[in-house]
Amino acid sequence: MTGEDERLRRWRMVLGGGAADGTGCALTGGDAAMDAALAALYDGPGGDGDARGRRDRSAGLGGSAPSVARWLGDIRTYFPSSVVRIMQRDAIDRLGLSTLLLEPETLEAVEADVHLVGTLLSLNKAMPETTKETARAVVRTVVEDLEKRLATRTRATLTGALDRSARISRPRHRDIDWDRTIRANLKNYLPEYGTVVPERLVGYGRASQAVRKEVVLCIDQSGSMAASVVYASVFGAVLASMRSIATRLVVFDTAVVDLTDQLDDPVDVLFGTQLGGGTDINRALAYCQSQITRPADTVVVLISDLYEGGIRNEMLKRVAAMKAAGVQFVALLALSDEGAPAYDREHAAALAALGAPAFACTPDLFPEVMAAALEKRPIPVPDAA
Secondary structure (H helix, E strand, C coil), X not given: CCHHHHHHHHHHHHHCCCHHHCCCCCCCHHHHHHHHHHHHXXXXXXXXXXXXXXXXXXXXXXXXXXXXXXXXXXXXXXXXXXXXXXXXXXXHHHHCHHHHHHCHXXXXXXXXXXXXXXXXXXXXXXXXXXXXXHHHHHHHHHHHHHHHHHHHHHHHHHHHHHHHHCEECCCCHHHECHXXXXXXXXXXXXXXXXXXXXXXXXXXXXXXXXXXXXXXXXXECCHHHHXXXXXXXXXXXXXXXXXXXXXXXXXXXXXXXXXXXXXXCHHHHHHCCCCCCCCCHHHHHHHHXXXXXXXXXXXXXXXXXXXCCCCHHHHHXXXXXXXXXXXXEEEEEEECCCCCCCCCHHHHHHHHHCCCCEEEECCCCHHHHHHHXXXXXXXXXCCCC
């Protein structure tokens, strides 16, 4: 194939064919199959094929699970996983593929990711029994992949934070916290020698086996928070596996559900949620506040877009009361790989005024945020927040 032929072929794939594309290039073999898979999604109703003047082409995935399963198999054959996930998401949005995810044969063909898990959870109550086991297998695949990626770094980061949060006055040399030691002994500075005499040493303590810190994850389970619910459930299971942290996981819409007893299996946690519905942050925080027994050793993480359907002033009073009692309070607008979501800016500003800045957080940053909260140092808020 000449360079000119290859250029025409590429333009033909971009333009999608039809008399108006001007390439005069015919596709065969794998190129034709790839083009058909794209046309089924993007040239049908809800796609942008009509806007490009290709009204004569028929496309779509049809209404049956077998045709969707074949299409899912085709796109996995011709495109890399990252592209497959985007096409699946577009199929759900454009063509109503979510209804066909209730069919086992469709689920078996999908490329699993966090967004698909969110869709499955939103369909949980409508899902027939014949599909639920397949759906759980899909969700478990995603959860296990996330745990492999996130668990090691989370445990290492938080174990170090717990060690540093316990200070001792007679440390071994290797356990001396030199920054704090120097600050504690600045009054002993000897200008003639240009040095500080460390009269009092400050060191890191060794993490004890007893529970010293408590973490409460309070998660908004409205539909827009689907990815956040998935990540928070995985992190909740990781935190619960650490013997030096007592973890509580609470999900809410207009009702509040405590899923702490299911933390050993994040898949059970996820299927215990009900994505969608209203939002009553005040009621959720009231429950969390009632569960706190040692405020000075507690971190509360509210994960919500802050669209409050409850009593706004009461919500803010609860946050202020928890902070006044010594609770470390963190507000995350999202826990996901996407950018900052739509959120209530007035509520975010009010929380910031209370010393609880609200910001979107990626899963990779979450361990650092938690470490800072456990050590009671400033929270590392991303620049883009």
